[in-house]
Amino acid sequence: METNIRSGNTLDDYLINSINEEKMVWREILKIVVDAILFCAKNNIALRGSNKKIGDPNCGIFLNLIEFASHYNRTLKERIEKHKKGSVSYFSPIIQNEIIKLIGDKTRYEIISRIKKSKYYTILFDCTPDISKKEQMSQMIRYVHVDSNGKVMIEESFIDFIHSHEKTGEGLTTEILNKLEGNKLDINDARGQGYDNGANMAGKYKGVRARILEINSLAIFIPCAAHNLNLAGVHAGSTSPEMITFFGTVQRLFNFFSSSTARWEILMKSLKLTLKSFSDTRWSSKANAITSLSLHLSEVKKGLESISNDLSNPEAVSNAKSLLLLINYRFICTLSMWNKILQCIDRTNKALQRKDISIDHAAKLIDALRCTLQGLREADFELNFQEAKNLAETMNLQAGFPDKRKKKVKKMANYEATDEGSNMTPEHLFKMQIYKIFDTLLSQLDWRYEQLQTICNDFSFLYGMSLESTSVLDLKKSAADLAIKYSKDLNMYQFTCEIQSFKFEASTIIPNIKTATPLDILQALHDFGLIESYPNINIAIRIFLTLPVTTASCERSFSKLKLIKNYLRSTIGQERLSNLSIISIEYNIVKDINYDDVINEFAQMKARKVQF
Numbered sequence: 001m002e003t004n005i006r007s008g009n010t011l012d013d014y015l016i017n018s019i020n021e022e023k024m025v026w027r028e029i030l031k032i033v034v035d036a037i038l039f040c041a042k043n044n045i046a047l048r049g050s051n052k053k054i055g056d057p058n059c060g061i062f063l064n065l066i067e068f069a070s071h072y073n074r075t076l077k078e079r080i081e082k083h084k085k086g087s088v089s090y091f092s093p094i095i096q097n098e099i100i101k102l103i104g105d106k107t108r109y110e111i112i113s114r115i116k117k118s119k120y121y122t123i124l125f126d127c128t129p130d131i132s133k134k135e136q137m138s139q140m141i142r143y144v145h146v147d148s149n150g151k152v153m154i155e156e157s158f159i160d161f162i163h164s165h166e167k168t169g170e171g172l173t174t175e176i177l178n179k180l181e182g183n184k185l186d187i188n189d190a191r192g193q194g195y196d197n198g199a200n201m202a203g204k205y206k207g208v209r210a211r212i213l214e215i216n217s218l219a220i221f222i223p224c225a226a227h228n229l230n231l232a233g234v235h236a237g238s239t240s241p242e243m244i245t246f247f248g249t250v251q252r253l254f255n256f257f258s259s260s261t262a263r264w265e266i267l268m269k270s271l272k273l274t275l276k277s278f279s280d281t282r283w284s285s286k287a288n289a290i291t292s293l294s295l296h297l298s299e300v301k302k303g304l305e306s307i308s309n310d311l312s313n314p315e316a317v318s319n320a321k322s323l324l325l326l327i328n329y330r331f332i333c334t335l336s337m338w339n340k341i342l343q344c345i346d347r348t349n350k351a352l353q354r355k356d357i358s359i360d361h362a363a364k365l366i367d368a369l370r371c372t373l374q375g376l377r378e379a380d381f382e383l384n385f386q387e388a389k390n391l392a393e394t395m396n397l398q399a400g401f402p403d404k405r406k407k408k409v410k411k412m413a414n415y416e417a418t419d420e421g422s423n424m425t426p427e428h429l430f431k432m433q434i435y436k437i438f439d440t441l442l443s444q445l446d447w448r449y450e451q452l453q454t455i456c457n458d459f460s461f462l463y464g465m466s467l468e469s470t471s472v473l474d475l476k477k478s479a480a481d482l483a484i485k486y487s488k489d490l491n492m493y494q495f496t497c498e499i500q501s502f503k504f505e506a507s508t509i510i511p512n513i514k515t516a517t518p519l520d521i522l523q524a525l526h527d528f529g530l531i532e533s534y535p536n537i538n539i540a541i542r543i544f545l546t547l548p549v550t551t552a553s554c555e556r557s558f559s560k561l562k563l564i565k566n567y568l569r570s571t572i573g574q575e576r577l578s579n580l581s582i583i584s585i586e587y588n589i590v591k592d593i594n595y596d597d598v599i600n601e602f603a604q605m606k607a608r609k610v611q612f
Helices: 002-008 013-040 061-070 074-082 093-118 167-182 208-215 225-236 241-258 262-269 282-295 297-308 312-325 328-350 359-378 383-393 426-448 450-462 465-470 472-486 492-509 519-528 535-546 550-566 575-585 595-605
Strands: 122-130 135-146 152-163 190-194
Touching: 002 074, 013 061, 013 093, 013 575, 013 595, 061 074, 093 595, 122 167, 122 550, 122 595, 135 167, 135 535, 135 550, 152 167, 152 519, 152 550, 152 575, 167 208, 190 208, 190 535, 225 328, 225 359, 225 426, 241 262, 241 282, 241 312, 241 328, 241 426, 262 297, 282 297, 282 328, 282 426, 282 492, 297 312, 297 383, 312 535, 328 383, 328 426, 359 426, 359 450, 383 426, 426 450, 450 465, 450 472, 450 519, 450 535, 465 492, 465 519, 472 492, 472 535, 492 519, 492 535, 519 535, 550 575
Parallel strands: 122 190
Antiparallel strands: 122 135, 135 152
16 A cells, blocks of 8 residues: 555546546646637627537637637647536536636736726727617726836726716716725726716816816816817818708719719729718818819719710709809819818827827827817918819819809998908808918817916926926926926926926936927836836826827727627627737737736636536
């Protein structure tokens, strides 16, 4: 017996060895199961089918992947062949949900751990209805993250989709605070909040913005910069009935061709072009629609002429002729001018939607756009008119603004001056409308981005150029003013001393100090191990980089929502939806998850028939 015990030949040893072998088999199978689930979640595809039997044509993508993997894994193949109804398989929808929840929770825990380590954060929320008419509120958190290699990054991480039952500012605030509390995030550590311009979210008195400011006065609200730019363009496009009619004509041209496959083929095959539709909520779509029409207006006119000569469809002929009457020299001039304006707005709008963009970069982009629009306003209209004239001549259109009959106004006895408006030429009136568009855009940019500019001015002394060129006295004054505003985070005396010393040290540790941004300065502090030497500068820059620019990340999460919860998966549960979304959106974090940890947690979650 003693010999058998020492050599491991006892009955207990045989039982332990068989248990260990069984554990290794199930661990190998569960790794394949996890891989299959991650593959489906990453590619936003459904897991389940209408049948739960492996090998059935309608068993779904997950079970088909398991069957596919079994062709190259003998262990998995044997388990599938030996599987009987009622025995353990770990392929069921219940197990899928449990593993999805484990991976989702682990990803969420990693993100929240990063946020707590960073301490300061910004909340980003936005709402949209899903396919089943439920209001889904996307929760994103913006923070500064330092990875294991010491690289400083601005992150906007997805946390959850929340099924919102509220519409008022008070109700939405309660849901947001409850969610933050559930994530164990302190609302007092929030230094910013970003929403769209909806009254219930951004309302000055009763919106979510105002109610959170009552709790934490340092959670500065910054309206979405991209949404503000969109609204500025919408207002500019509504300056006059003629401009509203112009955009209506552009949409009519698209609707006319897209409503018929025969007419669409004329554009796609005969003319080798396509038109674009647009919406008021996405200003970039207007830029695409105007650019496409501007490049191929002569071909569109030819297509309308060919359709108008086809008498087989009287309704299409009538619509084509009415659209041809709208394409004239005035329309070409308006199209050319809007094309230039929208290209400038679209480039800025796309740049503002990057998740790692900071307040200072956004302010510079808005200033650059303002200067560009001012330059277009002051440019000579004759060049634009000449380009329109050349295009009109190639399209056999009359180049010029037709004169309208002037309305005769009876002059009263007491009136001494005449109305100069009646003597204006059509060309002059057209210029006035264009000037009105530019003036509306410029005024909208001024007041909508006033808050953005104010914040930039508060933190402007932390730019490399300011550190180099500003005097020590002015730097200390700016630091003191910021320390008063953020008295909970910054020590005024220490901060002023740090900025005085750092002014001279920054030019040594940062090569291009004149072009250094706050992010570059924070990176230099980490690279040279100066965080403990300049703690207040570190905190000030972290707060600045945490402040939001746009809610574009929330909008991007809605794109995932539409892919995951589509009309074929409209009954998906809220928990499964959130976990699949975080796996898909934050896949860079998910791919680094240790499978062994997931399997261990899976084994501990319930008492299983199989030991792991």
